[in-house]
Amino acid sequence: MKHILVVDDAEAIAYLFSKYFQRHRFRVSVAGDGHAAVRISETDRIDGIVTDFRMAGMDGRELVERLRQHQPDLPAIIVSAFATDVPDENRNTKIFNKPVDPMILVHRMSDMLIDVETARNMKADSGPGH
Secondary structure, eight states: OOEEEEEOSSHHHHHHHHHHHHHTTOEEEEESSHHHHHHHHHHSOOSEEEEESOOSSSOHHHHHHHHTTTOTTOOEEEEESOGGGSOOOBTTEEEEESSOOHHHHHHHHHHHHHHHHHHHHHHHHTSTTO
8 A cells, every 4th residue: 555645734635635645555754844854754664655745844845845855766746826826747756726626636646656567567677787
């Protein structure tokens, strides 16, 4: 079961997103800010993160960068009501504007997790002895 970390300082949004992921067979941890999210990731490995962008103390971009110091290919979804502030998307980072249908997040994260696993498998298959 893949472990998703949902980070949002709006408790209702974090609750809603976490319920959608749980219904689709993800294990979910919830944090109200970036510092709490880092603490969770240090004790319980995560497979993906869905985070708000604007939060006190550490924004979503900073949080993703910090988590990727230990997991460079960590799939991340950043959700923001302020899309102009958010960094550009890349292979492992997707950006969504609020409001967003939580099902879109579930589907996108599922796709990103498959992409990461495929890349890891291809890298392992092309290693020494192959």
